[in-house]
Structure formats: C-alpha cells, structure tokens
Amino acid sequence: MQSENLALHTDKYQINMMYAHWINGTHLRKAVFEAYFRKLPFGNGFAVFAGLERIVKYISNLRFTEDDLSYLAKQEENYKPEFLELLRDFRFRGTMHSMQEGAVVFPNEPLIRIEGTILETQLVETALLNFMNFQTLIATKASRVKRVAENDVLLEFGTRRAQEADAAIWGARAAYISGFDATSNMLAGEIFGIPTKGTHAHSWVQIFDSELEAFEVYAKALPDQVSLLVDTFDTLQSGVPNAIKTAKKLEAMGKRLGSIRLDSGDLAYLSIKARKMLDDAGLPYVKIVASNDLDENTIFNLKSQGAKIDIWGVGTQLITAADQPALGGVYKLVEREKDGKMEPTIKISGNPEKVTSPGKKDVLRLINRDSGKATADYICFTHEQHARSGGKLRLFDPVHPYIKKSVTDYDTVSMLQLVFDEGKLVYDLPTLEEIREFHQQQLNLFWPEYLRKLNPEKYRINLSQEAWELKQKMIEDYMNLQEE
C-alpha cells in the first residue's frame, strides 16, 4: 500500500486536458491551485484535516508505468506517441503547501496549495481530493464522537461496513488522529502502528453447546483481560451471570476478566443492570463495552440516560460518515501564467458561495496573546506582510462586510507548511502519535463554543482587505464585460 502507483487514479478529463495543452504548446505554463471545502460536514463547527500522508506518498511515487502507457495508447483519444513519451518521464516537480494532519480547519480556507506546470497540477487534482475529502470527513466524524465520549475508551469497529478496504484502513487512521484509542483492523494496526483491540463474535458462543463453556474456553485460551460478548441468548438472565462465573474462575487462576460487551437491546438499561450485577459480585473492575450502530448522538443520549458504559465500539456510522457521506472539497485554479507572468484568475458563479477567491493565498491563524485562544483565520496573499508582523488588523466577513472587528494583540501561526519544493519532499512526515498530539494542541486553541456538537458558534474566516478588493474588482470587471 505504501508504494502503490496511482498515476492513473485520475479522471480521464485530466489526461485529456493535459493532452490538449500539450498539443496547444501550453502544458508547461505555470498554474496555482488551491484545495478547500465550502461547507462543514455534520453541522460541526470545524473539520479535522487528514490525508496528507497519503497525498505525499502518492505524489512521491507518481510515475506512468509501461502498463499505464500501453493502456493510454489504447484509448479512443488516440494520444500521440510523443505525448506518451513525455508521460514516461513525468515526475511531480511542483511546489505544494499543506495544512498539517490533525489541524482544525474551516470552510473556504486553502487546505492545500499546489504550484507547478499545468500538466502536473491538473493530473493530481482527482487523487488529492479523493484522499483529502474522505480522510478529513472521517477524522471530523470521529472528532464529534470523541467530544461526546470524552475520556471513555473508543474502539473503531467499522471495517466490515466500510466502502472497501482503503476506506477501512485510512478511515481507522483518521479516527485515531481524532482521539479513538484503538481499531479492530489488524492491517491498519500493522501499517500505522494503531493499537488493536477485539472482543469476540456471537458465532464463538453459538459454536459451543453452552454459553458458559464458550466463555471459559475463550478466557482460558487468551491472556488476561479478555472481553466476553453477553447478548447471544439473554443478556441479564444468561450472558452476564455466565460472565460473572467465568470471572470468578479466572480470579482463582490469578487472571482477570477485562470487560463484557453489550451489542443489542436497550444499552442504557442493560448496562445499568449489568454494572450492578458485576459490582454485587465483587467485580467492579470488569468494564462494560457497548456496540450496535452507535454514533455521537446515541452515545450522547445513552450518557444522558446514565448508561454505565466505559468503552464504545463504533463502526458503521463512523466509517461511512452515514449522516453525510461526502465532504465537498474542491480544487480551484487561482493563478495562471500569461505572457511569462503570473496573474490571478476567478471562477464566477450564479451562486455567490461558489465564486472563487483569486490569487495565491496563505492562512494565518490569529492567536490572542491574553487568552492564548484563536480569534480568527486570516486569508491573505502570500506577499502580504501586515498581519504577519502583528500590525492592527481590521477583520470583516467577506460575505457580510459590516460584520467587522479590529484586532491588535495577537500572534500569527502560518497554517500552510511547505511540503514539496520544486518536486523535492522537504517535509518530515510526523508520526501518527505526533499527529494525534498536534490535533489535541489544535483543539486547545479554541474556545469550547466553537467545538460543541450542536449549533456551534461560527469561527471567523476572513479575507484580507487586499484579497477581498481584488475579488470584488474581478467580479466587477466580469460584469462590465457581460454588459458590453
């Protein structure tokens, strides 16, 4: 998986545009693209950026193999052999800036910025969005679950319901970034070093003549702290009493039962009853795991009902982002080369939200010096120095400019990091533990009102005066052209 070649993991129209540019002699012109999303998923107040590691590996390994080239040669477009020869030597030689994985990010701010020839910047759009959109979506969903579960243990159980293997594996990683504690997916554990955990299935119990025998055999076979699934027949009449008997036998052998798992029925009621039965039996250390189509809302609800659940197994709803199965991240051209010079470009739309912001931009996070908390994200051109030096800033909402405020006492954090510099990888990929830690630090920068699950406060994402003025001017120029 780490060194897979994904050159053709792109939409055909990218290859066709590359070809047409080559025929036209414009394929080596420079272009700048920015990737961002317009709307936060799940009604959340923020998103958790993920996908960079895979994007870096994808770009580093980007080559057209002989098989790729012969496949391209067979296409109905009849690409000229000289074009395919050009692709044979293709390498990504562009420059890429990106948010770091685990960053708390917001709509309409560039998450990735790519500069290079039209050929290379166009080719990578599809895969880059594919990785960024999915992983950011799952990391964001996982973050919502984590907000609700707080310090309880979270296990990622989604593989069987994921949209195929890649989604399961990279989804498990995204969940871990946002604070899940372990995954049931062994391959994700092997590849990324995520802790792995597991209980057992109903089939384990069914294959034996009695539930008690099943529990005893399992607990004896495995080391300390196993988890027993107690709902195969009757949770309170049979499952929990048999788990207690097994726990007592284990104690006599110097071992301990780790937990029981509830997977059906009223999880609040059953967990409260089971907790009491375990405590009354002198087994306060045995934890209770719950699973069954859980998400942040059921977990929140179960907690409010006083459920005695220590560990949550979350599968389908997380890995498929069931309530919003796609993040609408886009990749838009913001500068193009014309007559040897770079110039901003805009995409106009009848829908004001879809009008792009022209020019090559940075994202500065303004941190209030008193509180240490983030005040706003400030999107300005890469050449603008004003905010970087901590000067007085007038912030205004780009859509409703009358919503404004001035900030003075702030530090700035530049959110986009240089990853590829003219094709050279200059960014040290952090370890997954470092990413998880970074995510936690990112959360600490925000007041709780921006992070809450329901109706969060809207965090300020503001364009600099210069960037806003250029956008308005380009819209006006376009309107004037229409009138002529």
Ligand SMILES: Nc1ncnc2c1ncn2[C@@H]1O[C@H](COP(=O)(O)OP(=O)(O)OP(=O)(O)O)[C@@H](O)[C@H]1O
């Ligand atoms: N006390 C509760 N309050 C709110 N939701 C709950 C509570 N207990 C369980 N749930 C959730 O309600 C849903 C129950 O679904 P369903 O009725 O299909 O399951 P079940 O019949 O208990 O078990 P299964 O069909 O998996 O054997 C699950 O999403 C579960 O997490």
Ligand SMILES: O=P(O)(O)OC[C@H]1O[C@H](OP(=O)(O)OP(=O)(O)O)[C@H](O)[C@@H]1O
């Ligand atoms: O419910 P999820 O959040 O996806 O968590 C994973 C589910 O997978 C297992 O069920 P299984 O596939 O055996 O079938 P079931 O849903 O009928 O229990 C497990 O018992 C959980 O219920």
Ligand SMILES: O=C(O)c1cccnc1
């Ligand atoms: O270990 C478990 O209990 C588990 C793993 C995957 C899916 N459901 C449950």
